[in-house]
Amino acid sequence: MLxxxxxxxxxxxxxxxxxxxxxxxPELHTQNGKHALxxxxxxxxxxxxxxxxxxxxxxxLAKVWPTVEAIHANTLEINIAWEQVEPKEGEFDFSFxxxxxxxxxxxxxxxxxxxxxxxKNNAPHYAPSWVKLDDQxxxxxxxxxxxxxxxxxxxHRSTLDADKKAFVALMKHLKKVDKKHTVITVxxxxxxxxxxxxxxxxxxxxxxxxxxxxxxxxxxxxxxxxNWKQVFGDDADEFFHAYHIARYCNEIAAAGKEVxxxxxxxxxxxxxxxxxxxxxxxxxxxxxxNTIPIWKAAAxxxxxxxxDIYFRDYKTVTKILDIYSRPDNPLFVAExxxxxxxxxFFFETLGHQGIGFAPFGMDTxxxxxxxxxxxxxxxxxxxxxxxxxKLMAPWAGVWAKLSFEGETWGVAEPADTSETLEVWNxxxxxxxxxxxxxxxDKLTQKIDxxxxxxxxxxxxxxxxxxxxxxxxxxxxxxxxxxxxxNEFLVTALRARVSxxxxxxxxxxxxxxERVEEGHFNAKGEWVFERVWNGDQTDWGLNFDNxxxxxxxxxxxx
Ligand code: DGJ
Numbered sequence: 001m002l003x004x005x006x007x008x009x010x011x012x013x014x015x016x017x018x019x020x021x022x023x024x025x026p027e028l029h030t031q032n033g034k035h036a037l038x039x040x041x042x043x044x045x046x047x048x049x050x051x052x053x054x055x056x057x058x059x060x061l062a063k064v065w066p067t068v069e070a071i072h073a074n075t076l077e078i079n080i081a082w083e084q085v086e087p088k089e090g091e092f093d094f095s096f097x098x099x100x101x102x103x104x105x106x107x108x109x110x111x112x113x114x115x116x117x118x119x120k121n122n123a124p125h126y127a128p129s130w131v132k133l134d135d136q137x138x139x140x141x142x143x144x145x146x147x148x149x150x151x152x153x154x155x156h157r158s159t160l161d162a163d164k165k166a167f168v169a170l171m172k173h174l175k176k177v178d179k180k181h182t183v184i185t186v187x188x189x190x191x192x193x194x195x196x197x198x199x200x201x202x203x204x205x206x207x208x209x210x211x212x213x214x215x216x217x218x219x220x221x222x223x224x225x226x227n228w229k230q231v232f233g234d235d236a237d238e239f240f241h242a243y244h245i246a247r248y249c250n251e252i253a254a255a256g257k258e259v260x261x262x263x264x265x266x267x268x269x270x271x272x273x274x275x276x277x278x279x280x281x282x283x284x285x286x287x288x289x290n291t292i293p294i295w296k297a298a299a300x301x302x303x304x305x306x307x308d309i310y311f312r313d314y315k316t317v318t319k320i321l322d323i324y325s326r327p328d329n330p331l332f333v334a335e336x337x338x339x340x341x342x343x344x345f346f347f348e349t350l351g352h353q354g355i356g357f358a359p360f361g362m363d364t365x366x367x368x369x370x371x372x373x374x375x376x377x378x379x380x381x382x383x384x385x386x387x388x389x390k391l392m393a394p395w396a397g398v399w400a401k402l403s404f405e406g407e408t409w410g411v412a413e414p415a416d417t418s419e420t421l422e423v424w425n426x427x428x429x430x431x432x433x434x435x436x437x438x439x440x441d442k443l444t445q446k447i448d449x450x451x452x453x454x455x456x457x458x459x460x461x462x463x464x465x466x467x468x469x470x471x472x473x474x475x476x477x478x479x480x481x482x483x484x485x486n487e488f489l490v491t492a493l494r495a496r497v498s499x500x501x502x503x504x505x506x507x508x509x510x511x512x513e514r515v516e517e518g519h520f521n522a523k524g525e526w527v528f529e530r531v532w533n534g535d536q537t538d539w540g541l542n543f544d545n546x547x548x549x550x551x552x553x554x555x556x557x
Pocket of ligand 1: 053121308369
């Protein structure tokens with residue numbers, strides 16, 4: 001018997017190790033200002049998809065999974081509504097979550113749960129009736145003129161306690177039924193904030209507003225003491241509201257984490273960073289670009305503030321990515337429109353060290369949020385995301401590790417074009433030389449890789465140096481990861497990537513020493529397929545719609 005056990009020991013240890021690593025809690029790691037979401041103990045890239053708002057019932061799931069599968073997503077973002085788990089106060093029903101977990105596991109898809117509760121885009125629509133119909137116990141925001149908005153006030157303990165109780169019950173259930181950690185992150189609320197008023201102006205709120213700004217907040221932000229108006233001046237109303245919503249979310253997240261310490265995020269109804277308007281015209285009190293410091297100070301249990309991107313133009317999208325990728329904030333694009341122009345921003349998100357990306361409305365339940373997103377929910381519409389996820393899926397973990405530990409870059413085609421080919425071609429033939437140059441400059445992105453520079457251009461013939469004219473519609477993008485000073489991993493769609501010496505090596509003659517095309521196997525090992533040379537390298541590395549993953553070695557001689 002003993003001999004048998006000794007012989008079997010390596011197998012037993014292996015099984016135990018596998019079991020242990022499979023049960024590792026998902027965690028966010030930060031080092032040198034970079035972030036990674038660890039799942040099963042390894043960096044994980046969220047190739048996400050979010051369902052439509054009312055797909056959170058077993059009956060709808062059959063119209064969810066086919067899209068998830070078709071686009072090669074590895075993670076589904078799906079809401080769990082307070083109204084569905086606690087329809088009667090104190091009586092909980094987690095049967096949807098149980099069904100969801102089972103079906104997700106069968107498909108090897110991870111989940112991000114979205115806790116739709118006190119706030120769903122400003123309103124308590126997803127709170128149970130016993131909450132949303134009881135204005136006395138769960139007061140709403142009062143405007144300056146005394147009228148009431150359909151947005152819960154964050155200052156009332158009764159509301160917070162009720163929401164927190166339900167959330168803790170959810171996390172307790174999750175802890176019991178999700179030992180494998182199919183759920184990798186939980187979003188607390190959805191697009192918190194209030195439209196129509198900067199804050200709650202009720203008597204109770206007024207009382208708090210006249211009081212001193214909490215000391216810890218003053219200290220964390222390095223501010224003088226005083227009441228809200230004295231400390232924050234014109235921003236006082238909005239910052240007061242942001243502080244109270246942040247504290248509310250923080251308390252809920254902290255209580256949930258005490259049960260099961262999963263990463264937790266909030267998502268943002270963004271304001272336009274260039275033309276923001278007034279608080280209340282956008283969702284006041286949410287973690288918009290101007291209130292991030294308040295949120296970071298007031299809500300340490302919220303690990304990520306995640307933008308919901310529905311701006312379509314390159315300039316605004318890249319500005320948003322700049323704002324939300326910070327040493328203290330892992331960039332996770334929790335929502336982005338599901339129409340064609342948005343897909344290429346995946347590359348730019350990864351270029352901002354993003355840990356994940358998720359187009360919204362990715363199911364066939366029969367709804368489209370056009371003009372925010374796509375006009376239809378056809379396979380063809382969703383395929384623009386599938387194309388990119390399919391390119392990334394086999395080596396998503398490799399990328400996440402490189403992004404976390406090393407240096408990576410990603411860019412999307414910068415010109416915003418979506419014209420018919422006829423219009424596009426006509427414009428191109430009619431352009432003056434100066435206009436052509438201007439367009440070519442715009443379509444040329446220079447990347448400093450250290451000893452080497454890369455140039456990414458869009459819409460040129462593969463063979464020859466004709467200037468870039470762009471793709472129509474704009475859809476290109478490129479990713480580069482440094483493997484060593486002279487070695488890089490490169491992939492792209494509808495783009496040319498060219499390497500040259502940086503100023504440091506300027507005097508030297510240089511060449512591409514070797515370009516290998518290959519792929520990563522399931523163990524994350526590089527598998528060689530062929531060498532690119534001749535035409536395939538003479539005019540830069542040209543990528544069309546096909547998927548190519550290249551390892552390039554540069555050299556001087
Ligand atoms: C952003 C919200 O977070 C989503 O739940 C959804 O309502 C979209 N807006 C619009 O479709």
